[in-house]
Amino acid sequence: MTLPMGRAMREAFGQTVSELATSNPRIVMLDADTGSSTKADIFQKAHPERYLQMGIAEQNMLGVAAGLATMGFMPFVSTFVPFAVVRPLDQIRVLIAQTGLNVKICGGYAGLFIGATGKTHLVVDDLAIMRAMPGMVTVAPADDVETGQALRWAATYEGPVYVRLVRDATQRLFDETYSFAPGRAAIVRDGGDVTLISTGSQTPRVVDAAELLAARGIQAYVLHVPTLKPLDVPGIVAAADRTGVVVTVEEGTVIGGLGGAVAETLSEHRPTVVKRIGLQDVFGESASNSELLELYGLSAARVADQVQAFLEARVTTDHASNSMPLPQLGRVR
């Protein structure tokens, strides 16, 4: 049994921010020529006078957002993750994070589902980058329901927020009884054999993986972490205490992202062996969504297999003595 499909997060984004702007005249939308893809166009149709096309010039766009915020506006800045986070990173750092200005950075086409556009558009380290930025609330919703709630919360919060949004429809994890809160992780499944911690739209696949494991006699506790900052430290420690064995799973690099955050937290509060599933210090490539999930071990079946192998290896060996390989350079394979 697998979780059902929901709406695409980008649809929830366009719809929710449009609704928020109906009651809040200070909300504006800034777009870098990707509105027909990110669904900022939904906002444009509803509020044309507050939709600001900034052209293909993202560094300036983030600066304009900062200026608008000083004038009492609440800018939602929308484009693809590489151009919302990585390209204008110094503008975010100096004009938005250091000032604490009220800008919501909405990174579309997050994670692996980028329409097969390849490594330039597939950002593996946005969560690591934004989580490391002082003062930046970093949100990776699981599904369309949580996306809507997280955006509604962001509009009540005075300060910079990064929200990671997926292009394609993903599985729905939550029903309307769910309530998002920053810094609060959600226990989405109980089990005593292994703790699986995930974030973003990877969590539904981890829940599916837990069902596969259950069929093999392994009961997994699954914790969904929607905000990498603020991080639910007590929730992560309690999740580790529940089973004593922790596996993190994320749709991005394991360095500095969720895996990094969990390892940091547990080494400080509850030293625990942590296996980190995700991209292992590599960039992405062009392929279908399902091919990418297989390639990086993030499909439900591949997650289940890796967790099972990890648990079996723990029984027979102590610590793996893996030496770190040299970084893989960008050559043709």
Add this chain to the structure above:
Amino acid sequence: MGVAVDAADIALLEDVARGIRVGIIRGVNEAKAGHLGGPLSAADILAVLYFHVMQIRPDEPDWPDRDRFVLSKGHSSIGLYAALALRGYFPVEELLTFDTFGSRLQGHPDMTRLPGLDMSTGSLGMGISAGVGMAIGARLSGLAARTFVMLGDGECQEGEVWEAAFVAARYRLDNLIAIVDYNKLQQYGWQGEGPDDRLPPAWPGELAAKWSAFGWRVLEVDGNDITAVVGALEEATVGDGRPVAIIASTIKGRGVSFMEGRYYWHTRPLTAAEFATAMAELGEPVTSPEGGAA
């Protein structure tokens, strides 16, 4: 504002500019750190903005209807601080805390610390973008507030400046006025004929042509001539649908003879003798052997 100015007004503004230069020299000398050449070249423009053109309330720094100022060339912070102090935003003596631990006068302007700063700057090319946001915000809010942004000529090498220039023209932001402090030197630059000779960041006419090509109304002025600066800023604030770029030709290090036109005074600590000479040239000779100002 179109306010009539007479010789007495000009003399007053010239004395404000002199006071800003004194503040720059004292602040940097006390800190043994900070920039000199760029703040000194900009002093006359800052004087005219803060004492003649801008609608501001020093006792109400967040007054919503105020004109905005962004020092995009944030490394000239001490010049802005001196203008703010003289205008009454904070005590002039606080300039001596510049760049020191706990000071509100950070090395680069930090709006979270010091009232009266409309934007934090210091990473070049960004302030003009923030200014575009302020100008759009003023229009959306129905405010008459104008936004003034000061850039360096070296700063105009940053690509973001031209992203901002393009968008400002596209939105017809005639409530946005950029002032380029065209002092013809940058920190190190391209070497010219001799070891201490440097090529200018932009050739003569180049900046005016570029801003004009990006759809801006361009005014060229002697940026160290108070009367000329007053005229240019008053002309700039009469909108015609285009944003305005004032190319203000200045001398880097203006007001201190041994700093003028020398690239290495971009940032450099002063010796006691240099400090004394500079203060004497600015009409405030040092009396104490410790080098404290008279």
